[in-house]
Amino acid sequence: MGGRVRRTLRVRWRVLVRLGAWSVLEAGQTFVVGLALARALDSGFLAGNARAGLLWLAAAALAVAVGAYGTGRVYGAVAALVEPVRDRLVTAVVGRGVREADPGALSGLTQQVEIARDALAGLVMVSRSFLFTSAGALIGLFSLAPLLLAVVLPPLLAGMALFAVTLRPLARRQEAFLAADEALAGELGRVCPGLRDVTAAGAEARVATDTGRLIDAELRAAGALAHWSVTRVAALAVGGQSPVVLLLATAPWLLDHGVTPGALVGALAYVTQSLLPALHNLVHGLGTGGARLTVVLRRLTAPRTPAQGRPSGSPTVRNPAVPDPAERTPGTAAVPARRTPEPEPGDHPAAPATADSPARSGPHHARTSARERGPAGPEPAGKPPAAPRPGAPALDLDSVTFAYGPASEPVLDGFGLTVPVGGHLAVVGPSGIGKSTLTGLVAGLLSPVHGGIRVHGHAVPGPEAAALRVLIPQEAYVHGGTLAENLTLFRPGPVPEAELLAAADALGLTPLLRTLGGPGGRIDPAALSAGERQLIALTRAYLAPAPLALLDEATCHLDPAAEARAERAFAERPGGTLVVVAHRISSARRADRILVMDGAHTATGTHEELLRASALYRDLAGGWSVPAPLAR
Numbered sequence: 001m002g003g004r005v006r007r008t009l010r011v012r013w014r015v016l017v018r019l020g021a022w023s024v025l026e027a028g029q030t031f032v033v034g035l036a037l038a039r040a041l042d043s044g045f046l047a048g049n050a051r052a053g054l055l056w057l058a059a060a061a062l063a064v065a066v067g068a069y070g071t072g073r074v075y076g077a078v079a080a081l082v083e084p085v086r087d088r089l090v091t092a093v094v095g096r097g098v099r100e101a102d103p104g105a106l107s108g109l110t111q112q113v114e115i116a117r118d119a120l121a122g123l124v125m126v127s128r129s130f131l132f133t134s135a136g137a138l139i140g141l142f143s144l145a146p147l148l149l150a151v152v153l154p155p156l157l158a159g160m161a162l163f164a165v166t167l168r169p170l171a172r173r174q175e176a177f178l179a180a181d182e183a184l185a186g187e188l189g190r191v192c193p194g195l196r197d198v199t200a201a202g203a204e205a206r207v208a209t210d211t212g213r214l215i216d217a218e219l220r221a222a223g224a225l226a227h228w229s230v231t232r233v234a235a236l237a238v239g240g241q242s243p244v245v246l247l248l249a250t251a252p253w254l255l256d257h258g259v260t261p262g263a264l265v266g267a268l269a270y271v272t273q274s275l276l277p278a279l280h281n282l283v284h285g286l287g288t289g290g291a292r293l294t295v296v297l298r299r300l301t302a303p304r305t306p307a308q309g310r311p312s313g314s315p316t317v318r319n320p321a322v323p324d325p326a327e328r329t330p331g332t333a334a335v336p337a338r339r340t341p342e343p344e345p346g347d348h349p350a351a352p353a354t355a356d357s358p359a360r361s362g363p364h365h366a367r368t369s370a371r372e373r374g375p376a377g378p379e380p381a382g383k384p385p386a387a388p389r390p391g392a393p394a395l396d397l398d399s400v401t402f403a404y405g406p407a408s409e410p411v412l413d414g415f416g417l418t419v420p421v422g423g424h425l426a427v428v429g430p431s432g433i434g435k436s437t438l439t440g441l442v443a444g445l446l447s448p449v450h451g452g453i454r455v456h457g458h459a460v461p462g463p464e465a466a467a468l469r470v471l472i473p474q475e476a477y478v479h480g481g482t483l484a485e486n487l488t489l490f491r492p493g494p495v496p497e498a499e500l501l502a503a504a505d506a507l508g509l510t511p512l513l514r515t516l517g518g519p520g521g522r523i524d525p526a527a528l529s530a531g532e533r534q535l536i537a538l539t540r541a542y543l544a545p546a547p548l549a550l551l552d553e554a555t556c557h558l559d560p561a562a563e564a565r566a567e568r569a570f571a572e573r574p575g576g577t578l579v580v581v582a583h584r585i586s587s588a589r590r591a592d593r594i595l596v597m598d599g600a601h602t603a604t605g606t607h608e609e610l611l612r613a614s615a616l617y618r619d620l621a622g623g624w625s626v627p628a629p630l631a632r
Contacts, residue, residue, distance in 0.1 A: 019077035019124075022070045023132045029060075029067030030136030030274045036060035038144055038266030046261065074128075082121045089116055126285030133278040137270040144263040151250055152243040152271060156279070159239015163283055166231045173225040180218040187214050204461075236283050240276040247271065386464035388421070389457025394548050394577035395419040395442060400451035402441060411437045413600065415451070421547075424571045424578045426588040428620055429597035435581045438597070439552045442579070443471040455548055470546045472554035476537030478528060484519035486536055490544035499543070506569040507539045508562050530557040538566050542573070551580045560586055585621050596620075 036056045044053020134156075141148045191198065191207055198207050247254075247267055254264060388394075397417040403410040411434040419425050427435050440446040441453060444461035458464035470490070478486055487503070488495045497519060504513045512532055516523065525533070534557050541549055549570050555563040567590055570578045582588040589607045596603045596610060596617045603614045610617040 015077060015081045019074065019081060019128065022073040022077055023128050025070030026067050026074055026129075027132035027136040028070070029063040030133050030270070031140045032063035033060045033273065034137065034140040034266040034270040035143065036063070037269050038260070038262035041262030041265055042260045043262075074125075078121055078124050081124060082117060085117070085120060122285050126281045130278045130282040133274050137274040137278075140270050141267055144266050145254075145259045147254055147257060147259055148247075148263065148267040151246050151254070152267070152275070155242040155246065156239045156275065159235045159237075159242075159279065162238055163232065163235035166228055166235070170225070170228050173221065173228060177218070177221040177225050180214070180221040184211075184214040184218050187211055232283050236280055240271075240279040243271045243275070244268065386458065386467040388468060388547065392454065392457030393418050394421045394423060394456055395579065396452075396454045397441075398452045398454075400441065400448045400453060402437060402446060402448045410449070412441075412448075415602070417595070419577060419579060421456075421575065421577055424580075424590070424592045426580050426582040426591035426594045427597060428582050428588050428594060428617065430616070430620075433597045433599065435597055436552050439471060439550045439579070439581060442550060443469065445471075468546050469548035469550060470541045470544050471550045471552060472534075472537050472541050474553040474556055476530075476533040476554065478523060478525045478533045478536050480523060480525060482519065483513060483516050483521050483523055483536070486523060487519070487540050487543055489540055490546075492545075495543060503539050503543050506565075507535060507542055508565045509535045509539045512536075531559075531562070534558060535562070535566070538570075542569060547573075547575050548577045549579070551578070553581050553583050555587070556583050560584060563587060564590065588621075 036059045040053040040056035040060075044050065044056055138149060138153065141152055188211070191211060198204055247264065251264055255261070395417065396419075397415060400412050400415045401410050402412045427438060429435055437446065441448055442455065442460065444466060447461075453460040455465040456468045458468065484495075484497075484500060487500055500519050501510075501513075504510050512535065513519065513521070515521075523536075528536075534554060538551075538554060551567075551570070555566055558566065563584065564586065567578070567580060567587060570576060571590070578591075580587060580591065582591070582594075588594050592606075593604055594607060594610055594617070596614050598614075598616045601616070603610060603617070605613060607621075611621065
């Protein structure tokens with residue numbers, strides 16, 4: 001890539017000539033200002049000729065104005081030089097992204113190419129400025145008195161040599177920092193979309209540890225990069241600040257050897273107003289921008305393999321607790337599977353469930369801390385699944401309070417609910433009242449402010465509770481592969497085909513199974529309807545070992561008959577408990593008990609009891625009287 005940049009510069013020689021001409025005009029003020037100050041003192045004020053002194057100062061002011069005009073023109077020339085290089089980089093990155101399906105092309109296009117463009121522009125500006133400014137200052141020093149040049153030039157060269165020594169180590173550490181930053185960004189890109197999975201699996205500590213290692217690695221790389229700033233400061237002190245000290249220290253000797261007071265003042269102006277700022281810009285611009293440009297160009301042009309999809313040398317970190325975002329469909333959350341392919345958001349190990357319970361509402365009577373966390377991460381494959389505690393209800397919420405922010409009104413306030421093993425509970429209420437919030441709390445995706453939640457006697461969140469419940473959301477996830485692979489996602493071992501076929505028959509999946517050619521048929525998720533995806537997700541949850549099933553409008557894309565069949569299948573599973581966020585009156589009427597969520601006026605009972613006792617339920621039931629149309 002360096003050769004390509006050099007070829008581009010050769011092709012655009014006219015731009016280089018224009019840039020050089022404007023740079024000479026800009027740097028002319030450097031020569032004129034120091035010389036004018038010396039003459040203003042020696043030939044003007046010190047000689048008693050104030051008029052001559054003022055004229056020389058006016059000449060210096062005019063030179064500054066002309067230099068400012070040249071600076072403005074320089075920026076246009078730099079843009080004409082740099083933008084074609086950027087365009088070539090964009091073409092190369094886009095071309096490789098299209099040809100090789102490079103997943104790093106977007107990052108290269110949106111960030112690294114811009115870094116290269118900015119770094120190249122900065123490099124051209126500071127290098128050009130230092131070259132022309134130094135030339136003007138050194139010529140001015142020589143014209144005032146050759147002895148001045150002998151004092152200033154040696155430390156300037158020494159500082160530049162010390163700075164040159166730091167360039168290669170800086171580039172290496174800059175590349176190490178970028179690699180660490182890419183590794184951290186890649187890991188966060190995988191973890192953040194799967195935060196619901198992490199919470200549902202109780203894997204917070206494990207993911208935090210893995211991410212913490214990458215953060216520590218980036219911190220170490222940043223520290224190593226920062227250590228070299230000490231050498232850059234030393235180079236700046238030697239090359240830019242020591243000449244000032246030397247001029248002051250040798251002033252008596254210089255005056256004794258023919259250097260005039262005006263020449264000495266002019267020399268100090270050359271050093272402090274021209275050489276020192278130019279060297280400062282060079283050290284920081286070339287030290288940082290040059291290293292960044294070298295690293296980014298190397299990474300943009302480094303050979304990539306299809307397996308890598310990223311520059312060689314960039315570490316790849318895979319957190320086994322979080323599914324790959326490339327395989328993820330938004331809107332779902334899942335407990336990580338113990339078999340391949342990996343589970344996705346929206347599906348949690350499940351099992352049947354029912355509910356027959358009164359709901360407790362009102363001020364929380366026991367503000368317990370619900371954060372009894374189990375070990376982080378999913379249970380190892382082959383380990384016996386968590387067992388329900390004898391005598392414990394399938395679901396118990398004790399004085400749960402939850403709000404979506406410290407200043408927000410609580411969605412649940414002192415809420416209590418008990419669902420016994422084998423119960424079937426329907427949850428109804430107007431949109432936005434907190435039905436999905438309730439299922440999110442039970443699934444461990446949300447954390448209550450106060451109160452405790454237990455699933456079969458195990459605290460939520462925690463791996464035991466996660467293994468004993470499944471959440472099937474409205475937008476079901478289906479991955480590529482075979483139908484059997486989708487259905488057995490949460491089973492720790494092989495599933496007999498007869499059991500698969502029986503589950504498909506119970507949930508109404510058999511017609512789709514036959515269309516696909518049996519359990520081994522391949523699935524194209526994009527070709528499935530929303531209802532077909534829901535049937536697959538429901539059957540997957542039906543086959544899972546967890547006894548508590550949470551259906552958060554998981555049948556909304558099914559027709560009433562298919563919905564009834566699926567809910568009956570879950571309700572009839574031995575030992576299973578079912579909690580359904582209902583969106584049809586028929587779904588609510590099938591439940592043993594119905595929970596009506598209405599803020600502080602929560603009510604529970606059978607369909608007939610609620611028709612008599614709850615005005616909200618009567619309104620909802622009336623609005624549901626017309627059957628929902630068949631979902632496509």
